[in-house]
Amino acid sequence: MHEPQCTRELSLPDEAATQRLGGLLARCIRPGLVIYLEGDLGAGKTTLVRALLRALGHTGPVKSPTYALVEVYVISSLYLYHFDFYRFGSPEEFVDAGLGEYFRGDSVCLVEWPEKAAGYVPPADLRLAVGHEPPGRRCRPLACSEEGQQCLTRLYAAWDAADSCISPGRP
Ligand code: ADP
Numbered sequence: 624m625h626e627p628q629c630t631r632e633l634s635l636p637d638e639a640a641t642q643r644l645g646g647l648l649a650r651c652i653r654p655g656l657v658i659y660l661e662g663d664l665g666a667g668k669t670t671l672v673r674a675l676l677r678a679l680g681h682t683g684p685v686k687s688p689t690y691a692l693v694e695v696y697v698i699s700s701l702y703l704y705h706f707d708f709y710r711f712g713s714p715e716e717f718v719d720a721g722l723g724e725y726f727r728g729d730s731v732c733l734v735e736w737p738e739k740a741a742g743y744v745p746p747a748d749l750r751l752a753v754g755h756e757p758p759g760r761r762c763r764p765l766a767c768s769e770e771g772q773q774c775l776t777r778l779y780a781a782w783d784a785a786d787s788c789i790s791p792g793r794p
């Protein structure tokens with residue numbers, strides 16, 4: 624069992640930074656990954672997913688799945704499922720809605736409010752906890768499996784490379 628640990632915190636001083644993180648994450652995901660997006664309302668979870676989908680080439684709307692529970696995207700034969708369980712009255716609604724079938728080896732599942740489906744939603748490979756850090760946000764990533772750790776390693780490398788491009792004069 625992989626021992627989850629948060630080793631870094633990514634600062635997201637403005638919305639563009641959240642979008643940048645989503646764009647970089649798009650390059651790091653692989654089929655089979657389950658990614659939890661944790662954090663309060665307005666933390667930027669949907670913003671991050673929207674940027675991820677845009678970076679993959681999706682040009683249509685990216686709606687918050689708060690009412691539909693899941694929004695489906697198929698991009699270059701990759702199935703992406705964006706969930707939001709905020710409105711669940713009880714975790715059993717995950718089973719009642721038959722959502723388990725979306726979690727497959729050929730799909731990437733991005734899950735907002737996974738705690739509302741606790742005990743039923745499959746475990747995360749990667750957890751991204753987004754929180755308010757006024758006036759912006761910060762992201763605490765947590766890898767929970769080998770696949771999640773590999774994704775995170777790629778993400779940190781991409782983040783650092785982008786960062787050094789943005790601040791070339793940084794010591
Ligand atoms: P959530 O899905 O977590 O409820 P949304 O992505 O729907 O949140 O909304 C987040 C709001 O915060 C949006 O208005 C967005 O413009 C803003 N936002 C996103 N990231 C940042 C950031 N890093 N700094 C400041 N504002 C942000």
Ligand code: MG
Nearest residue numbers: 668669687735
């Ligand atoms: Mg949302």
